[in-house]
Amino acid sequence: xxxxxxxxxxxxxxxxxxxxxxxxxxxxxxxxxxxxxxxxxxxxxxxxxxxxxxxxxxxxxxxxxxxxxxxxxxxxxxxxxxxxxxxxxxxxxxxxxxxxxxxxxxxxxxxxxxxxxxxxxxxxxxxxxxxxxxxxxxxxxxxxxxxxxxxxxxxxxxxxxxxxxxxxxxxxxxxxxxxxxxxxxxxxxxxxxxxxxxxxxxxxxxxxxxxxxxxxxxxxxxxxxxxxxxxxxxxxxxxxxxxxxxxxxxxxxxxxxxxxxxxxxxxxxxxxxxxxxxxxxxxxxxxxxxxxxxxxxxxxxxxxxxxxxxxxxxxxxxxxxxxxxxxxxxxxxxxxxxxxxxxxxxxxxxxxxxxxxxxxxxx
Amino acid sequence: xxxxxxxxxxxxxxxxxxxxxxxxxxxxxxxxxxxxxxxxxxxxxxxxxxxxxxxxxxxxxxxxxxxxxxxxxxxxxxxxxxxxxxxxxxxxxxxxxxxxxxxxxxxxxxxxxxxxxxxxxxxxxxxxxxxxxxxxxxxxxxxxxxxxxxxxxxxxxxxxxxxxxxxxxxxxxxxxxxxxxxxxxxxxxxxxxxxxxxxxxxxxxxxxxxxxxxxxxxxxxxxxxxxxxxxxxxxxxxxxxxxxxxxxxxxxxxxxxx
Numbered sequence: 001x002x003x004x005x006x007x008x009x010x011x012x013x014x015x016x017x018x019x020x021x022x023x024x025x026x027x028x029x030x031x032x033x034x035x036x037x038x039x040x041x042x043x044x045x046x047x048x049x050x051x052x053x054x055x056x057x058x059x060x061x062x063x064x065x066x067x068x069x070x071x072x073x074x075x076x077x078x079x080x081x082x083x084x085x086x087x088x089x090x091x092x093x094x095x096x097x098x099x100x101x102x103x104x105x106x107x108x109x110x111x112x113x114x115x116x117x118x119x120x121x122x123x124x125x126x127x128x129x130x131x132x133x134x135x136x137x138x139x140x141x142x143x144x145x146x147x148x149x150x151x152x153x154x155x156x157x158x159x160x161x162x163x164x165x166x167x168x169x170x171x172x173x174x175x176x177x178x179x180x181x182x183x184x185x186x187x188x189x190x191x192x193x194x195x196x197x198x199x200x201x202x203x204x205x206x207x208x209x210x211x212x213x214x215x216x217x218x219x220x221x222x223x224x225x226x227x228x229x230x231x232x233x234x235x236x237x238x239x240x241x242x243x244x245x246x247x248x249x250x251x252x253x254x255x256x257x258x259x260x261x262x263x264x265x266x267x268x269x270x271x272x273x274x275x276x277x278x279x280x281x282x283x284x285x286x287x288x289x290x291x292x293x294x295x296x297x298x299x300x301x302x303x304x305x306x307x308x309x310x311x312x313x314x315x316x317x318x319x320x321x322x323x324x325x326x327x328x329x330x331x332x333x334x335x336x337x338x339x340x341x342x343x344x345x346x347x348x349x350x351x352x353x354x355x356x357x358x359x360x361x362x363x
Numbered sequence: 364x365x366x367x368x369x370x371x372x373x374x375x376x377x378x379x380x381x382x383x384x385x386x387x388x389x390x391x392x393x394x395x396x397x398x399x400x401x402x403x404x405x406x407x408x409x410x411x412x413x414x415x416x417x418x419x420x421x422x423x424x425x426x427x428x429x430x431x432x433x434x435x436x437x438x439x440x441x442x443x444x445x446x447x448x449x450x451x452x453x454x455x456x457x458x459x460x461x462x463x464x465x466x467x468x469x470x471x472x473x474x475x476x477x478x479x480x481x482x483x484x485x486x487x488x489x490x491x492x493x494x495x496x497x498x499x500x501x502x503x504x505x506x507x508x509x510x511x512x513x514x515x516x517x518x519x520x521x522x523x524x525x526x527x528x529x530x531x532x533x534x535x536x537x538x539x540x541x542x543x544x545x546x547x548x549x550x551x552x553x554x555x556x557x558x559x560x561x562x563x564x565x566x567x568x569x570x571x572x573x574x575x576x577x578x579x580x581x582x583x584x585x586x587x588x589x590x591x592x593x594x595x596x597x598x599x600x601x602x603x604x605x606x607x608x609x610x611x612x613x614x615x616x617x618x619x620x621x
Contacts, residue, residue: 060546254519255468259433263473266437272445275474295431323542325549330565 007089007220014224021231025312028350032305037247044246052245064129067122071158074119075238077112078165085220095172098186106187113169113191116162123158130155137318140327142337147234147316154235161222167215170196174208183212237315244313247306261293300346311342366403368417369450379414381406381485382447384457384466387422388589394596395589398458398612402482405614408621409494413456419446423465430555437473440465444475454478456485458614460515460588467520481516483526483587483613490532497532497620508535509581511572511595512547513588526587529613533620538579548572550586550594557590573598577608584610 050056055072058065087096098105130138130151138151169192175183177197200208230236267274297303320335321327327334372379383402388395406413421439428436447455455477457463467479480488489495510530516522523544530537542548551561551569561567573595576584584599586592592610599605 252464252468252520254464254515256428258469258472259437262433262437263441266434266441270438270441272441295433323546323548325551325553325568325571326562326564329561329568329571331562332564333562 001092004090004092010221010224011086011089014228017228018224018231021228024350024354025231025236027354028346029305029308029312031300031346031349031353032303032308033301035304035306037306040250043250044248047248047250048242048245051248052241064126067125070115070118070122071126074112074115074162077108077115078161080108081112081165082220082223085216089220094182095184095186098184103187106189109169109186110188110190112165113189116165117191119158120162123155123162127152127155137322140318140321140334140336142334142340143316143318147340150233150235151316153229154233157222157226157229161219161226164215164217164219164222166192166195166199167211168219169215171200171208171212171215173197174200174203175205175212178205178208180205180209234314234316237313240309240313241315244309247309259293261291265292300342300349303342308342308346311339311346314339314343316340365407366413366415368419369414369452370417370419372412372414373450377412378451379412381411381413381454381456382450382452383413383415384423384455384459384462385415385420386457386459386462386589388593389458390420392589392593394592395458398589398592398614401612401614401618402456402458405486405489405495405618405621409489411489411494416446423462425461425465426555426558428465428469440470440473440475444470444473447475447477452477454480456480456482458482458587458589458612460513460520461590464515464519481522481525481587483516483529484522486614486617487525487528487532490529495617495621497617502619503583503616504534506535506582507538507580508583508585509538509540509576509579510543510585511540511550511576511587511591512543513586513591514547514549514553516587517547518545526585526613529617530585533616538581540575540579542575548575550588550591551598552590552594557593567598567601569594569598570601573602573604577602577604581608583608585613585616586610587613 055065055069058068084095084097088094095105101108129135138148143151169189172183172186173189173192173196176185200211203211226235230239264274294302300308314336316336318336321337324333324335366383369379369382383406385399386395389399390396403413421443423443424436424439427433427439455466457466457479458481460481463479463481466475466477470477486495490497508530510526512518512523512526516526527537540548548571549568550572551567553568556568573584576595576598584595586595589612592612595610596605599608599610
């Protein structure tokens with residue numbers, strides 16, 4: 001009972017913080033200009049499936065692609081266990097799904113365990129690539145400070161998460177074999193069946209229960225922590241990659257967007273009738289709409305909301321900068337820095353706007 | 364070499380099947396003029412009835428638009444479209460990927476709807492339908508050649524195979540650079556760098572690219588864009604290899620085998 005209350009309290013607090021964070025991101029994306037993006041839904045869904053879900057772009061470079069896939073699949077499949085943690089947390093049950101799913105349950109948990117081991121190995125390699133091998137793209141000037149810590153923090157959190165899973169499952173397996181109350185049999189898990197006794201086999205029942213509970217809470221705390229941290233981190237890509245891929249442009253990369261207002265002006269100047277553009281009605285008297293559009297962009301307001309979504313979706317991998325002809329020949333330009341600066345500026349402006357709104361409410 | 368203007372042809376009561384869009388480089392740059400001549404000779408050889416706009420051709424507006432001068436782009440593009448539509452042009456070939464991109468992707472919104480092909484696509488078509496027959500043996504057969512993808516033909520418009528198919532019909536030994544196709548590297552002209560000094564850095568992009576090309580140990584470097592031609596040649600000069608290794612446009616290679 002106490003545990004259920006505690007769980008609900010933690011879950012509620014985390015959800016509230018996460019809600020605040022995500023609303024902030026949503027609000028900042030709205031700072032951009034409105035732009036209608038749609039059509040060709042088939043192609044858009046295909047992109048979401050291949051690029052976001054299928055990680056097609058990662059596979060240009062197979063080694064990090066496979067490692068990233070381990071972490072990603074482990075993350076996705078662990079959500080099954082997370083549902084159970086929620087059910088158990090709220091209703092005070094223990095491994096709620098196990099009796100209903102039987103052998104399938106054992107299979108799912110075993111899959112999570114195998115993938116968790118692979119994800120653990122991948123995370124270690126990623127930490128090494130970043131901190132020991134010092135891949136140049138992770139050490140560019142724009143990665144100094146928070147971006148560098150952010151990346152390492154995410155990787156360390158993965159390790160904590162996986163540690164939680166194995167404390168929980170390993171402890172559980174030990175308790176199951178000892179026939180401790182509540183710890184009903186679940187069949188053999190691929191990893192914790194041997195890892196559990198190896199690590200915790202010599203501990204007393206009470207200590208193993210402590211380990212199991214510690215693992216359970218560690219897991220769920222890390223998940224909630226991640227949830228609240230996402231809107232402040234490059235790790236937000238795990239969510240925004242999906243809408244961002246859906247809204248990605250589908251026209252040839254070489255095509256620049258037309259500026260119909262300028263087109264109208266020029267045609268009037270040249271004494272030509274207005275051109276019936278797709279969808280848009282030409283002005284009846286052929287006069288220009290008055291105000292000319294802004295050229296270029298001097299702040300986030302000049303960008304489309306989609307540009308800001310793109311900036312928030314950036315995971316700072318630096319593959320753009322690593323192949324940028326200007327950057328690799330020693331020029332200062334870095335496409336990644338452009339994305340990061342757009343995001344940081346949206347944050348800055350968003351905070352100012354919120355402050356101003358709050359102040360005007362008090363008046 | 365014979366190249367009539369579309370005005371001359373129409374005065375004779377004839378309509379060309381295709382308009383050759385020469386572009387600024389093809390008209391005024393000494394190196395690219397050779398490509399223009401080569402393409403005209405090939406088209407004459409194949410019996411393609413083509414025409415040029417001559418003095419009625421203006422810049423497509425591509426550099427103006429990309430430099431932020433939308434007014435200038437709209438003006439020059441609209442004038443071109445008025446001219447092209449007046450002559451009833453249906454199909455355009457160009458040897459410049461920048462002109463290709465603008466004509467193909469940006470003119471339709473301004474009222475200019477044409478079938479636009481890059482010359483490497485047209486040459487393939489002519490070889491495929493038997494209008495062009497390449498002599499057996501001859502130049503380039505079996506030679507180690509490396510091919511540079513231009514950004515506006517490659518990444519910007521996904522044309523990777525047409526130029527390679529031409530190289531195949533020339534029986535060359537094509538050695539790809541590591542950065543090719545979708546990963547192709549800029550020649551150094553991109554982003555209007557053609558017309559200005561490099562930004563401060565450690566290296567010229569043209570040098571970076573030509574070093575990669577030289578790494579394949581080629582007898583010639585092949586390109587499909589007048590600006591790439593200039594940049595790759597500059598890179599070779601910087602490496603003092605311009606005497607030994609030529610840079611060709613694909614049309615020049617095809618012409619030598621007719």
